[in-house]
Amino acid sequence: MLKEKCGVFGVRCAGGKGAFVPLYWGLVAQNHRGHESYGFLTYSDGFKRYVDLGLVPRIEKEELIRWNALLPGSIGISHVRYGTSGHRDVYSHLKDAQPMVVANGKEKLGIAFNGNLVNIGWLREIVSKTHMKLKTCSDTELLARYLAGNMGSSTAEGIVRCMNDIEGAYSVVGLRSDGELFAFRDPLGIRPLCLGASRDGAVTAVSSETVGLDINSLDVIGDVEPGEAVIFSKDSVERQRLVKCNRRAFCGFEFSYFARPDSIINGRTVYSVREEFGRNLGRRYQEIVRDADVIISIPETADDAAYGLHEETGLRWERGLRRHRYVTQRAFILESDDRSSTIDRKINVVNGSLRGKRVIVVEDSIVRGDTTKTIIKKLRERGAEKVYMFVTFPRITHPCFYGIDMATFTELIGFSYDEAGIAKQIGADAVCFQSIDDYVRATGMQGKDLCMACACGKYPTELAQKIADRSRTVISTDRNRIYEKANLNLEA
Ligand code: SF4
Structure with missing residues (x-):
């Protein structure tokens, strides 16, 4: 479907x-x-x-x-x-x-x-x-x-x-x-x-x-x-x-990932919200910031947050990763093999810029972890000494039933692992997610007006909640909707 x-x-x-x-x-x-x-x-x-x-x-x-x-x-x-x-x-x-x-x-x-x-x-x-x-x-x-x-x-x-x-x-x-x-x-x-x-x-x-x-x-x-x-x-x-x-339930993920930075949502430019995400991360993870030499970001959705982090901490922001303009697929929407090879083609490390450095990498989200893993591998191959992931969207632990392509629990790395486990799986020295409270505050919206179900498990609609509550154990690695795949008769 x-x-x-x-x-x-x-x-x-x-x-x-x-x-x-x-x-x-x-x-x-x-x-x-x-x-x-x-x-x-x-x-x-x-x-x-x-x-x-x-x-x-x-x-x-x-x-x-x-x-x-x-x-x-x-x-x-x-x-x-x-x-x-x-x-x-x-x-x-x-x-x-x-x-x-x-x-x-x-x-x-x-x-x-x-x-x-x-x-x-x-x-x-x-x-x-x-x-x-x-x-x-x-x-x-x-x-x-x-x-x-x-x-x-x-x-x-x-x-x-x-x-x-x-x-x-x-x-x-x-x-x-x-x-x-x-x-x-x-x-x-x-x-x-x-x-x-x-x-x-x-x-x-x-x-x-x-x-x-x-x-x-x-x-x-x-x-x-x-x-x-x-x-x-x-x-x-x-x-x-x-x-x-x-209540309302505007998709919180639009701010981090989908919307264009120059779009206005709820009276604020997405750009300014993303910048605040970066500031929040700088305030919350000061110890890691002190252990880092440089900030880089995964272009382009994380760039504005990286700028906010740089402004907050004074740490240098380098454009160490570059995106190939004509490779256009958005990686997390592809099949697993395609995702890794697409990200490999799409993102390049500027040669020599990161050798021997302890790097904070700002990313918009970690869904399955495979694209982040590919980037970290590239960074290590180019000599990065330490890689700390700073992620603007909170840890994704639950599927989305409202139109974002992450419809099963088992495909989500944040469902199976905590922060330390995710870091191990993707080869990072640490993974630092934004808290849900910080995220909501940065959007300028009230918590009750946002959907953050994929991060907190509280769905704004009844059937979606039922599906989530009953389908945690449905193993799926394909892209079909979990409730259809498992024949969950929840609508009766
Ligand atoms: S579950 Fe997540 S991705 Fe889906 S609508 Fe809610 S916030 Fe957006």
Whole structure:
């Protein structure tokens, strides 16, 4: 089965302006959220769709006319995708590429989705009753069909049903066959989604991250609230808080790993939060800092934290590791062998810079440990005398059921080993994780508004908690969702 960690964008332009250009740039700015496939869906007297594999391509100015003709209309949605498990052949990647379009009688519905659904067994059963053969094995098709089947007299009616019935993380942009654009976010707001507009009001857009708005010179209006739907009718944008929970659960991991540093989350740039992560580590592990000669960081997600650590401690920060710009895969999303070889190709040690030195290596997270192990080996081969790992995200001890590719206990090194054990396994002299309290404080958010389940084991949704509590012993080294793999019938 497929889980997704993706980026979405949706736009409506007034005055006959085409949607394709903002859709395109909205994706380019968010390509870090998905390298596997990309796609566009526009509306102009019907849908026009284009999807393909790989990175969003470079489109020269002269080619824009052709693309605009291929994808006409002033309304559209777009998507970049990581399919993080399940079928990994090219045919499946293309089949599952988004935006996805489903038919419900005469009506068609297109959606682009970022997240992961937890009560997937129940949903598949319900949807299968009305659609004998599903075309894909992705959550997206199930969500789209359930939504389409419940829209009744209004879009909001279908969205409320989804929010009440579907457990999981979902930030969605969608397009109906009459050209209505809409967006919504799950009641806990686990995945990001924000709203922006041009000063003259001619262009309005929704984007996973604010960088998708910035690149289109749109002002950020704010987050789409958890449980909120934004419906773009002909002349207006209607915001409705359809379901209200007494807490939020924004994914804490977005700050460390996924979001771009120049994105704004909860009023703060991700960059400044990461810098604070580094400062925290410097304050907490002073003894190790005193025993080190130099700070380096694993580019690029740990760079800002390394700068914060340098500012806090005065210890020199060297750019001793360099990233190959054109090796683009994000390592922890790959299979184990691929991960090690990718990191080997992707990261290089600047020759001679670390020989004989005691090095603090700042890293954003340790999930399985294999990529960190590969880097430490490289550092030792290049003469590093000591290697201390400073990790901005707390020790990951529990799987994620909300769309990050770490869905089983046994694949997580932090589940099997404590700090000393992890250090031994990966060949470090010490591994120093950020505490959960320090992490939460640096984000500027309240603990009750963040999901930190993969670090603390407290899940913000009921079924996810049940699955975690009952599946610790399910041994799995593949990428399938633990509750499906073990046939855990927890939804009954
Ligand atoms: S479990 Fe971890 S990765 Fe998953 S949503 Fe929560 S904080 Fe994010």
